[in-house]
Amino acid sequence: MKMWKNMLQDKLALLSFSIISLVMVTGLFAPFIAPHDPYEVHMVLRYAGSSWTYWLGNDHLGRCILSRLIYGIRPSILWVFAALAVSVGIGAMLGFIAGYFRGKIDALLMRICDVMLSFPGTVMTLAIVGILGVGLENILTAFILMKWAWFARVIRTAVLQYSESDYVKFSKAIGVKPFKIIYRHIVPVTLSDIAVTASSSFGSMILQISGFSFLGLGIQAPHAEWGMMLNEARGVMFSRPEFMVAPALSIMIVVSAIHFFSDYLQVALNPKLRTSKHKAGDFAGTTTPRLQEKEVA
Amino acid sequence: MLSVNGVSKSYNKSGWFQKDKQRVLEDVSFQCGQGECLGIIGESGSGKSTLGRLILGIERPDTGEILFEGKRLGDAKIRAGNISAVFQDYTSSINPFFTVEQAIQEPLNNLKSGLKSHSDLIDDLLLQVGLHSDYRKKYPHELSGGETQRVCIARAISTSPKCIVLDEAISSLDGSVQLQILDLLKDLRSKINTAYIFITHDIQAAAYICDRIMIFRNGSIEEMVSTDQLKDVQSHYAKKLLQMTILN
Ligand SMILES: Nc1ncnc2c1ncn2[C@@H]1O[C@H](COP(=O)(O)OP(=O)(O)O)[C@@H](O)[C@H]1O
Ligand SMILES: [Mg+2]
Numbered sequence: 388m389k390m391w392k393n394m395l396q397d398k399l400a401l402l403s404f405s406i407i408s409l410v411m412v413t414g415l416f417a418p419f420i421a422p423h424d425p426y427e428v429h430m431v432l433r434y435a436g437s438s439w440t441y442w443l444g445n446d447h448l449g450r451c452i453l454s455r456l457i458y459g460i461r462p463s464i465l466w467v468f469a470a471l472a473v474s475v476g477i478g479a480m481l482g483f484i485a486g487y488f489r490g491k492i493d494a495l496l497m498r499i500c501d502v503m504l505s506f507p508g509t510v511m512t513l514a515i516v517g518i519l520g521v522g523l524e525n526i527l528t529a530f531i532l533m534k535w536a537w538f539a540r541v542i543r544t545a546v547l548q549y550s551e552s553d554y555v556k557f558s559k560a561i562g563v564k565p566f567k568i569i570y571r572h573i574v575p576v577t578l579s580d581i582a583v584t585a586s587s588s589f590g591s592m593i594l595q596i597s598g599f600s601f602l603g604l605g606i607q608a609p610h611a612e613w614g615m616m617l618n619e620a621r622g623v624m625f626s627r628p629e630f631m632v633a634p635a636l637s638i639m640i641v642v643s644a645i646h647f648f649s650d651y652l653q654v655a656l657n658p659k660l661r662t663s664k665h666k667a668g669d670f671a672g673t674t675t676p677r678l679q680e681k682e683v684a
Numbered sequence: 685m686l687s688v689n690g691v692s693k694s695y696n697k698s699g700w701f702q703k704d705k706q707r708v709l710e711d712v713s714f715q716c717g718q719g720e721c722l723g724i725i726g727e728s729g730s731g732k733s734t735l736g737r738l739i740l741g742i743e744r745p746d747t748g749e750i751l752f753e754g755k756r757l758g759d760a761k762i763r764a765g766n767i768s769a770v771f772q773d774y775t776s777s778i779n780p781f782f783t784v785e786q787a788i789q790e791p792l793n794n795l796k797s798g799l800k801s802h803s804d805l806i807d808d809l810l811l812q813v814g815l816h817s818d819y820r821k822k823y824p825h826e827l828s829g830g831e832t833q834r835v836c837i838a839r840a841i842s843t844s845p846k847c848i849v850l851d852e853a854i855s856s857l858d859g860s861v862q863l864q865i866l867d868l869l870k871d872l873r874s875k876i877n878t879a880y881i882f883i884t885h886d887i888q889a890a891a892y893i894c895d896r897i898m899i900f901r902n903g904s905i906e907e908m909v910s911t912d913q914l915k916d917v918q919s920h921y922a923k924k925l926l927q928m929t930i931l932n
Contacts, residue, residue: 553771554779554787557839560740560769560849561791562760575781 393655400651403644410641411468414460423451425458426609434627443633447619452633455611459634462523462606463613464641467592470527470534475585477531478538483569485539486546496539503536512595516604523606526599530592538584545580549573579656586649590642597638613638685879686716686739686847691748693734708734710904711748718846721873721880723890723911725925726900732883735900736851739881740769752847765795768840772852774832778824778839784810785820788839795843802842809838812875813868830861834868841872847879854889866893887929899925 394400413420423441429449437444443452485493515529516522549555550573558568597614599605606612613634620630691712694705708731716722726732737743739750741757750757757763768791771777778787785806792802807817813834824832833853840848850869854862870893873880884890890897891911899906899922907919917923 552776553773554777554782556737556740556742556771557769557777557836558790559742560763560767561794561843562741562762562764563790563794564760572779576779 394651397651399647400655403648403651406640406644407648410460410464413457414465417457417461421451421454421457423454425450425454425611427451434623434630436629444630446616446630447622452616452630455616456613456633456637459611459613459616459637462600462610463593463597463638466523466527467530467596468589470530471585471589471592474531474534475538475581477535478540479542479581481535481539482542483546483573486543487550487565487569487573489547493543497543500536500540503533504540506533508533509595512599513604516599521604521607523596523612526596526605530595534588534592538581538588541584542577542581545577546573549576579653582652582656583649586645586652590645590649593638593642593645685718685753686881687751688715688735688739689713689749689751691735691738691745691750693731693738693743693746708903709738709745710902712903712905713748714898714905714908716847716879716881719873719877719879720896721882721894723894723897724881724883724900725885725887725890725897726906728885730900731903732885732900733851734903736769736849736881736883740767740849765791765843766846767849768843768845768847769849769851770833770836770840770853772855774829774836774856777832777836780824782824783820784822784824784827784835787824787835788842791839791843805842809842810835812841812872813838829857830865833857833865837865837868837872841876841878844876845878847881849881849883851883852885853882855884855886862889869893887926 394404427450429445432441432445432449433447435441435445435449441451441453443456446452446455481496485496511533512526512529515532516525519525519528555568555572558572563571596605597612597617600612600614601618603615603618606615608615616634617631617638620627620634623630691709692707693709694707697704697706712735714722724732724735734743738745739757741750741760741763744758752762752766755762757767778784782790788806788809789802792805806820810817810819815831815834815838819827819831819835824835827835836853853869854865857865866889869880872878880893882890882894887897891914894911896908896910897914898908899917899919901921907917907922909917909922914926917926
């Protein structure tokens with residue numbers, strides 16, 4: 388596909404994509420890749436520096452920091468990704484239906500979204516954690532509950548714009564079935580909007596889940612999570628600041644990679660910008676406005 | 685062939701709690717015969733495009749009915765292959781992800797005629813609208829306005845429909861290109877015997893191509909004349925409209 392060929396030329400996009408996929412694969416195969424058991428306590432090695440057996444050193448219980456970092460990919464990245472996929476999926480389905488069919492169903496769905504969106508996100512998450520209890524799955528549930536409405540809104544707006552276009556009118560006129568029109572004509576053109584919003588949301592969700600774990604509301608000890616590792620290193624923040632470096636740097640690198648990649652997607656998924664990148668200025672006005680999430684962690 | 689009987693349509697005015705309705709079409713009735721070219725002219729905002737959308741079955745009339753050979757056009761199965769359209773905005777009339785070839789294929793695929801390869805047909809259609817077969821692999825943003833409209837016409841005639849609705853199909857093109865497209869449409873009609881419903885605000889273009897002209901005002905038919913008798917219109921509004929054109 389053209390998109391992949393272009394990516395080979397865009398070094399930053401290629402680097403970002405490599406980082407994201409490498410991190411995800413590493414997380415998926417954590418038990419095979421991690422050099423040590425992330426839960427194995429060695430009190431002798433408390434706060435040990437890096438060594439040949441423990442590359443990134445050991446934490447306050449003498450556990451291997453590298454292994455914990457690798458196991459931490461699962462809640463920090465993979466589960467967040469799953470929650471993102473679920474909320475984008477729900478949001479896309481409802482957004483397509485509302486935006487394409489309009490009328491009463493649209494009005495109903497959008498009022499529900501209004502209600503969902505009128506709660507401040509972080510406060511709602513805290514409330515849900517308060518009701519359901521502390522834990523990763525509850526925070527993820529809260530994420531899905533809070534985010535689907537937002538995605539439904541954004542996707543509906545994009546769909547609305549394209550379902551007015553003449554090629555959709557033409558398909559309707561010649562009697563193409565509604566779901567075929569959505570699938571053939573509306574999904575491809577809205578895909579870039581969806582991908583860009585989803586990927587920028589991904590970054591902020593990673594930061595949020597790390598934030599909640601940092602506060603002790605997310606995943607519970609002894610499981611590893613990047614935000615929680617930051618919290619554990621906080622105790623020795625002034626005497627041994629280097630313990631914060633590994634988890635903090637991991638979060639920063641992954642979130643930046645996601646943001647760079649989402650910038651790239653914006654260009655790559657637009658056929659006009661794709662084939663005439665050298666005269667991109669001509670099309671500055673034709674791309675849909677960049678939709679970005681205001682709240683970050 | 686196509687008969688529009690007492691059609692009315694109104695839209696809700698924006699605003700949630702208002703019950704106000706804006707009447708866009710008011711009791712419109714007319715017929716269009718086989719192979720006829722019927723022009724619909726009127727000022728912008730008079731409801732021409734709305735009427736076009738109703739004929740194409742994109743929207744339903746509030747009252748009245750639109751019949752194609754005695755069957756309701758609201759049914760997508762009746763429309764498939766029989767009715768087609770060309771719209772005004774050439775920047776959005778073809779899916780930006782489709783090549784010319786894919787765009788022309790869409791109505792053919794929708795017919796399930798069992799024809800797997802329409803390859804020769806597409807070359808032939810492109811030839812008919814005056815484009816080389818090299819255009820098959822091009823994307824819409826690589827085409828000029830006139831070329832895009834030609835592709836849209838090729839797409840519209842691909843299933844040899846009995847009726848094509850052309851809503852301001854030439855209005856966003858330059859003068860000389862307008863004339864080329866009008867000539868192309870005229871030429872095609874003599875070959876394939878399709879009825880045109882030619883919606884425009886340009887009386888001269890309508891007079892150039894249409895057999896009969898319907899003058900439309902505020903959602904209802906002001907007057908219906910055949911093109912040869914355009915000089916002898918009765919109603920005051922139609923006279924004024926014609927005068928304005930001559931003065932231009
Ligand atoms: N989908 C719609 N919703 C509400 N009002 C509409 C809609 N479509 C058209 N109208 C209104 O109907 C009137 C006629 O529009 P239109 O049929 O586009 O006129 P024309 O094509 O003759 O310029 C306009 O006043 C317009 O505001
Ligand atoms: Mg119009």
